[in-house]
Amino acid sequence: xxxxxAGALDERTGRELRGLARVLVRxxxxxxxxxTVALTEAVSEDAPSVExxxxxxxxxxxxxQAVREDAKSWPGETDVDRxxxxxxxxxxxxxxxxxxxxxxxxxxxxxxxxxxxxGLVFFTDTDVWHAVDFGMLELKVWHPDTANVAPxxxxxxxxxxxxxxxxxxxxxxxxRIEVSLDWHRRVRL
Numbered sequence: 296x297x298x299x300x301a302g303a304l305d306e307r308t309g310r311e312l313r314g315l316a317r318v319l320v321r322x323x324x325x326x327x328x329x330x331t332v333a334l335t336e337a338v339s340e341d342a343p344s345v346e347x348x349x350x351x352x353x354x355x356x357x358x359x360q361a362v363r364e365d366a367k368s369w370p371g372e373t374d375v376d377r378x379x380x381x382x383x384x385x386x387x388x389x390x391x392x393x394x395x396x397x398x399x400x401x402x403x404x405x406x407x408x409x410x411x412x413x414g415l416v417f418f419t420d421t422d423v424w425h426a427v428d429f430g431m432l433e434l435k436v437w438h439p440d441t442a443n444v445a446p447x448x449x450x451x452x453x454x455x456x457x458x459x460x461x462x463x464x465x466x467x468x469x470x471r472i473e474v475s476l477d478w479h480r481r482v483r484l
Contacts, residue, residue, distance in 0.1 A: 394418065
């Protein structure tokens, strides 16, 4: 961001807005309109003297350019592709899978709306942003009654086994599964 619009930002605010654009774009879940809304809100809040309509497209385009350049070096099948396969298999087994939700309330609503679910697996938008930056995604696994799974339970063992079968290192820790992965999701903005 080297033009006059970015020049109106202090270094810290510019870094934070670029970081937000980075994780929103790299998550691969939100379309351009949703990313634009989120960044417009952030710019309005964090840099009220800057016109969002001038800055937001620039933030998105820079993040897109960076992820597309990085994607040239990604393997044909990424960790996220393998995660998607695990999640699809869990859905086929009757679990409700909620991807990139805002919080556990949204996940619970999806579980409660399902007919005869075998359980719930979900992760939030902030879980993905953490995975983008730190290479670890937290998966939450619940029984149909919304109770967390516990060590030694078949549901937890089944989810862990599927992750390991797809070469996704995962451990259960403090009520969640920590999946080690490189968050390389192809972006379609």
